[in-house]
Amino acid sequence: MKEAPLSSCERAFILGALAEKRRLDGRQAYDYRELRIGFGVDRGGCHVQIGETRVLAQVSCEVLVPRQTRPNEGMLYINLELSPMACPTFEPGKLSEVGVEVNRALERCVRDSSCIDLESLCIVSGEKVWQIRVDVHVLNHEGNIMDTACIAAITALAHFRRPDVTVCGEDVTIHTAEEKSLVPLTVNHMPLSVTFSFFEQGFV
Amino acid sequence: MENIRCQPSSLTRPDGSATFYEGDTTVVAAVYGPTEVKLSKEQIDKATVEVTFKPKQGLPGCAEKAKESMIRSTCESALLCMLHPRTAVNIVLQEMQDSGSLLSCCINAACQALMNAGVSMRFVVAAVSCVLDSEDQIVLFPELKQEQDAKAKMTFVFASNSNNVVLATSSGIISPKLFQKCLITSQEAGTKTFELYRDWLSKQN
Numbered sequence: 393m394k395e396a397p398l399s400s401c402e403r404a405f406i407l408g409a410l411a412e413k414r415r416l417d418g419r420q421a422y423d424y425r426e427l428r429i430g431f432g433v434d435r436g437g438c439h440v441q442i443g444e445t446r447v448l449a450q451v452s453c454e455v456l457v458p459r460q461t462r463p464n465e466g467m468l469y470i471n472l473e474l475s476p477m478a479c480p481t482f483e484p485g486k487l488s489e490v491g492v493e494v495n496r497a498l499e500r501c502v503r504d505s506s507c508i509d510l511e512s513l514c515i516v517s518g519e520k521v522w523q524i525r526v527d528v529h530v531l532n533h534e535g536n537i538m539d540t541a542c543i544a545a546i547t548a549l550a551h552f553r554r555p556d557v558t559v560c561g562e563d564v565t566i567h568t569a570e571e572k573s574l575v576p577l578t579v580n581h582m583p584l585s586v587t588f589s590f591f592e593q594g595f596v
Numbered sequence: 597m598e599n600i601r602c603q604p605s606s607l608t609r610p611d612g613s614a615t616f617y618e619g620d621t622t623v624v625a626a627v628y629g630p631t632e633v634k635l636s637k638e639q640i641d642k643a644t645v646e647v648t649f650k651p652k653q654g655l656p657g658c659a660e661k662a663k664e665s666m667i668r669s670t671c672e673s674a675l676l677c678m679l680h681p682r683t684a685v686n687i688v689l690q691e692m693q694d695s696g697s698l699l700s701c702c703i704n705a706a707c708q709a710l711m712n713a714g715v716s717m718r719f720v721v722a723a724v725s726c727v728l729d730s731e732d733q734i735v736l737f738p739e740l741k742q743e744q745d746a747k748a749k750m751t752f753v754f755a756s757n758s759n760n761v762v763l764a765t766s767s768g769i770i771s772p773k774l775f776q777k778c779l780i781t782s783q784e785a786g787t788k789t790f791e792l793y794r795d796w797l798s799k800q801n
Contacts, residue, residue, distance in 0.1 A: 393632050432693050433620050437652070439692070444608045448692060452653040475650055477626030477688035479609055484648050484688075527653050529690060531624060532607040 395481045410591055425536075429547055435574065436552030440544040444534035449544035450527050451552040455566065458514070458521040466513020467523040468503050470495070472541060478533040494538055498528065501583050502545050509578035515557050515564060522554060524577065542585040550579050599737075600789070602704075602796055604712045610688075612713020616705035618725075618737055620695035623702050625709035629685030637684065642677035644684045649702065652691045663699055670703055670723075670753050670763045676716040685715060696739040697725035699751045699765070704789070711797075719755040721762055722789035724782040726750045728770055734781050750778055754786035756793075 406416065413421065425443030432439065436451030458465065472495040474482040482488065487495060502508070513522040526548060528541050553574030556567045599619040607613040610626035630643050637644050647668040649660050671687060687709065689702050700723035707721045727738045727746035735742055743749060748768030755762050761779070770778070 393628075433695065434693065437693070446607065448652070448690065450652045471655075473650065475688060475690060476628075476648055476686065477607065477610055477613070477624070477690065480628050480631070525653065529650060529652075531626075531690060532609055534608060 393480045407591065427543070429543070431551055436548050438544055438548040438551055440540050440547065442536055442540045442543075444532055445536055445540050446531040447537070447540040447544040448529045448531055449541075449548035450529075451548045452525050452527070453552075453554045454523050454525065455515065455520050456523045457519065458517075462510075463518035464514050465510040466521040468508055468510060468526070469523060470499050470502055470526045470528065470545060472498055472528045472530070474530050474533075474537075478530040478537075482530075482533075494541060497538060497585070498541055498545060501542050501585055502526070502549070505581075505583045507546065507579060507581050507583050508549060509580060512578045516559060520564060524549070524552075524554075536587055538587050539585050542583070546582050546584070549577055550582070552577055600704075600792060602708050604708060604796075604800065610709075610713070612709045612711070612715070614705055614708035614712050615692075616701055616708055618697050618701045618704070619739065620693055621697055621701045622692035623698070623705040624690045624692055625702070625705035626688045626690075627685065627706075627709040627713040627715065628688075629713065629715060630680035630683035631686065633682065633684035638682050641681050643675065643680040643682075645672045645675060645677065645687065646684055647671065647687045647689070647706070649689045650691065652694070663702060666699065666763060666765060667703055667706055670721055671706060671710065673762055674707070674717050674719055674721050674755070675710065676718055679716055685710075694740070696741075696743045697737045699723065700725040700737070700753075703751075703753055703763075708793075719757040720790070720793060721753050721755060722786045722793070723751060723753045723763075724785045724789070726752065726778045726782050728768070728774060728778065732774065734778055736781065736785050748774075750775075750782070752779060752782040752786070754783060754790075756790050759783060759787065 428441040430439040438449050440447050474491045476482050476484050526545050530537055553576050556572040556575050558565050601617040603615040606615040610628055612627040615624045633644050645668050647664045649664045687706050703723035725737055727735050728748040729746055748770040750766040753763035
């Protein structure tokens with residue numbers, strides 16, 4: 393569906409209010425909305441709500457062959473889904489421009505900042521490594537998807553537990569949860585994003 | 597039956613939304629409609645019902661497409677599509693937690709979301725999941741372990757006006773006599789579900 397364009401009187405109203413240091417919901421310039429984080433029954437499932445914006449994140453893992461350029465490291469894959477339920481303009485399937493931007497920013501925030509130690513995900517160098525997959529679903533879009541998605545992804549990664557593995561020579565045994573307790577991921581630090589908006593070329 | 601709960605209007609953007617809980621299994625449904633439809637999908641005499649089901653992890657595959665087609669056929673028979681020609685009713689379902697009976701939870705969530713959106717319906721639907729365990733006992737709204745160990749799994753969807761079967765899907769091996777027994781047991785559960793719906797709606801207003 394096409395996005396309804398912002399009318400000029402709405403635009404003038406918002407800019408005028410901002411010039412008087414007033415926001416539509418009464419907050420001050422640096423006030424945050426209420427943040428709520430909930431966890432699911434499965435390990436690695438997390439639901440974050442900032443105001444009315446809701447995002448669900450789920451972490452899962454799989455044993456795969458590592459990349460040839462990095463045989464000692466596991467893989468971290470982040471998949472952002474702008475669900476059509478979040479906003480009528482989001483189409484199912486291919487991500488829009490906005491979606492690609494947020495996805496790329498999420499990848500930079502989580503993967504490129506090395507907040508998860510990828511070397512600890514290696515089982516047998518060059519043959520078997522863990523691939524950690526983070527699925528981030530946006531459920532309701534009331535602004536600031538970037539921050540909400542970031543918090544959801546990091547919290548889900550910190551909550552997640554992967555199965556324990558024992559390597560005995562050539563034998564690799566992946567233990568079930570009943571045999572050996574699940575192992576957390578090595579989280580070095582927790583990167584968080586904060587979004588700022590500039591109006592009138594930075595004068596407001 | 598005590599573990600069935602519903603939270604209507606859980607999302608602010610869609611026209612109608614509902615979060616449906618069956619024990620631990622949770623599904624969020626959102627409805628946009630009747631709304632603009634792509635020319636290729638336009639039907640001149642009725643509304644086009646589009647269903648999207650998103651699993652919690654991984655990309656949607658064949659199992660998800662199968663669920664979507666079952667939910668779509670259920671909603672098409674329930675909705676008064678002829679009232680809104682050349683429009684679309686978009687139903688989006690997100691799996692929040694799967695602890696068994698996922699299909700029935702999805703259909704119930706979709707029905708609640710459609711009621712929340714105020715789209716005209718011929719009847720409302722109630723879906724009941726039922727399995728036949730290894731001792732030929734009928735278990736309603738099974739959990740994940742019970743579903744995996746079951747001899748046969750069935751999902752029945754009933755209409756509120758006539759209590760007739762709208763959708764019946766099964767997998768596994770089951771004798772016709774036992775199938776009838778499951779159907780009757782599920783129908784009784786469906787009647788109780790309709791009473792729950794009336795209860796919730798009266799509490800809302």
